[in-house]
Amino acid sequence: MKYFVTGGAGFIGSHIVDKLISLKKKVIVYDNFSTGKMIFIKHHLKNPNFKLVKADIRDKKLLNESMRLADFVFHLSAHADVPSGFNDHDIDHRENLEMTQNVLEAMYKNKVRKIAFASTSSVYGDATVHPTPENHPFRPTSLYGATKAACESYISSYGSYYDMTSYIFRFVSFIGERYTHGIIFDVLAKLKKNNKRLELLSDGTPKKSSIYIKDGVEAIFTVISKAKKRFNVYNIGHEKVLTVSEIVDIILKSAKYHNVKKIWLGRESNWKGDNKFVQLSISKLKKLGWKPETTVEYGINRTVGYLLSNQII
Amino acid sequence: MKYFVTGGAGFIGSHIVDKLISLKKKVIVYDNFSTGKMIFIKHHLKNPNFKLVKADIRDKKLLNESMRLADFVFHLSAHADVPSGFNDHDIDHRENLEMTQNVLEAMYKNKVRKIAFASTSSVYGDATVHPTPENHPFRPTSLYGATKAACESYISSYGSYYDMTSYIFRFVSFIGERYTHGIIFDVLAKLKKNNKRLELLSDGTPKKSSIYIKDGVEAIFTVISKAKKRFNVYNIGHEKVLTVSEIVDIILKSAKYHNVKKIWLGRESNWKGDNKFVQLSISKLKKLGWKPETTVEYGINRTVGYLLSNQII
Numbered sequence: 001m002k003y004f005v006t007g008g009a010g011f012i013g014s015h016i017v018d019k020l021i022s023l024k025k026k027v028i029v030y031d032n033f034s035t036g037k038m039i040f041i042k043h044h045l046k047n048p049n050f051k052l053v054k055a056d057i058r059d060k061k062l063l064n065e066s067m068r069l070a071d072f073v074f075h076l077s078a079h080a081d082v083p084s085g086f087n088d089h090d091i092d093h094r095e096n097l098e099m100t101q102n103v104l105e106a107m108y109k110n111k112v113r114k115i116a117f118a119s120t121s122s123v124y125g126d127a128t129v130h131p132t133p134e135n136h137p138f139r140p141t142s143l144y145g146a147t148k149a150a151c152e153s154y155i156s157s158y159g160s161y162y163d164m165t166s167y168i169f170r171f172v173s174f175i176g177e178r179y180t181h182g183i184i185f186d187v188l189a190k191l192k193k194n195n196k197r198l199e200l201l202s203d204g205t206p207k208k209s210s211i212y213i214k215d216g217v218e219a220i221f222t223v224i225s226k227a228k229k230r231f232n233v234y235n236i237g238h239e240k241v242l243t244v245s246e247i248v249d250i251i252l253k254s255a256k257y258h259n260v261k262k263i264w265l266g267r268e269s270n271w272k273g274d275n276k277f278v279q280l281s282i283s284k285l286k287k288l289g290w291k292p293e294t295t296v297e298y299g300i301n302r303t304v305g306y307l308l309s310n311q312i313i
Numbered sequence: 314m315k316y317f318v319t320g321g322a323g324f325i326g327s328h329i330v331d332k333l334i335s336l337k338k339k340v341i342v343y344d345n346f347s348t349g350k351m352i353f354i355k356h357h358l359k360n361p362n363f364k365l366v367k368a369d370i371r372d373k374k375l376l377n378e379s380m381r382l383a384d385f386v387f388h389l390s391a392h393a394d395v396p397s398g399f400n401d402h403d404i405d406h407r408e409n410l411e412m413t414q415n416v417l418e419a420m421y422k423n424k425v426r427k428i429a430f431a432s433t434s435s436v437y438g439d440a441t442v443h444p445t446p447e448n449h450p451f452r453p454t455s456l457y458g459a460t461k462a463a464c465e466s467y468i469s470s471y472g473s474y475y476d477m478t479s480y481i482f483r484f485v486s487f488i489g490e491r492y493t494h495g496i497i498f499d500v501l502a503k504l505k506k507n508n509k510r511l512e513l514l515s516d517g518t519p520k521k522s523s524i525y526i527k528d529g530v531e532a533i534f535t536v537i538s539k540a541k542k543r544f545n546v547y548n549i550g551h552e553k554v555l556t557v558s559e560i561v562d563i564i565l566k567s568a569k570y571h572n573v574k575k576i577w578l579g580r581e582s583n584w585k586g587d588n589k590f591v592q593l594s595i596s597k598l599k600k601l602g603w604k605p606e607t608t609v610e611y612g613i614n615r616t617v618g619y620l621l622s623n624q625i626i
Contacts, residue, residue: 141473150463
């Protein structure tokens, strides 16, 4: 099996590449390094099973050629800056949906029959059921969530037209080594500027879900090896959810910031389109034999340690 | 209230316009007449409450200007040739999703806060539950279904960003006066060429659902006047479903074709991506007090009568 990984130099993508290489698989990473980093994959550069294509998914010709002889596509490249869709109504459409169209077309042309896709808890929007099961309807409150939901539907129809097998993963926030953006990043960046006073957008009550990267990657490989349908949809998350207030306290403790005055600006959610309670059901995933091996606190600690010890913040 | 109707010169659109005009509402029809017909709306041309804009939704500037002072958008314009997406992977994306983006942007710019959208039973794909309820997951098997599902998600996110109220209608096939395409059209067209021998793609067993246009329009107005959520999703269909074989027999009888030899080509479905069993639950709609007033047979008879008496076929 030859694996083609879009966004393979990114946070989640590079961990998937590590796993594939450890399993002795042949891997092609296709990444434009807009957010991906060479440091995340450079340990594989001399491995004969590893090939890097520095290129953009917009380049359909090169995408088609690069995917030749691949058997399985991990499509992880995406525009993951969720709040920005409120001010730029086209960016998620271009970067998520149209890039996924390009990937599906290249799969069709190269007769690649398997795809794993990074979707999101945001497809559910403000879910009416918690923990939210996979069969909850789509009610996205952001264009990020809307375009990811759209990608799922496009994958479903290509799968039906061309007998592809699909693995759709609806992720909560992944955290851990190589984490590049999100609340832990934002809080540490603010504290670096001012370690006495920390302004936070919400009122602290939104409940958020995250999963440690190594647990998340194990979940992905569990599903791919065990799920048997043509169109497989799995939430990936952790049963334990924390309030933003609790998350901030763990970050402060982990980073050894004391005597920080927290200013809660009091909005119900962090930004327009944010969901104030994210908790995905992982019952379906647990039936395949997976469960998270680490606590959310452990994941936050690892993330803080990574960001500080690598002087990223 | 001023209503803006995209595709208002089309089959379903023009019936909605008739209803709005009968209710003394102000109506702007925005239609490029690619499939719409002047004959469907010409009886309103002299009505001071009626305005026609012959234009394309691609023309964003004119769309924005034309929507000025509108309060409510019926977005009915679409690429409704479902099978064609198998051979042209971009047409549904361009004609359904990108045109809906243009409509949503114009609404945002003009601060229009209400939208009714023509979605489809195709969003469910090969549903696992029959009759299929609105909370069934999306598993589209065609790019038509995928792009309509995508439109729903985009509408959901714009609604969340800008406090819009949305009415999403998942239609089965509408039939009746001004019907322009579909199985009744295809069967009559084939019989006109050869009234002895009728070739049919499927094996006759697929079960299809249709609703008479006047019942469908009543359902739409029932929902708009009674549904109270910000994001309202309703199936519109008929409890009675018929096999393709039964539908063909009703058409033959209605059009008075006797001694026609039917050749069933024996495919499980009519074309790649077709769903062989479509039956939507209308329980949610019936709770609002609506039910179909006519039988499916009546609708087919009316459609055959319309097509033949107007010499459309």
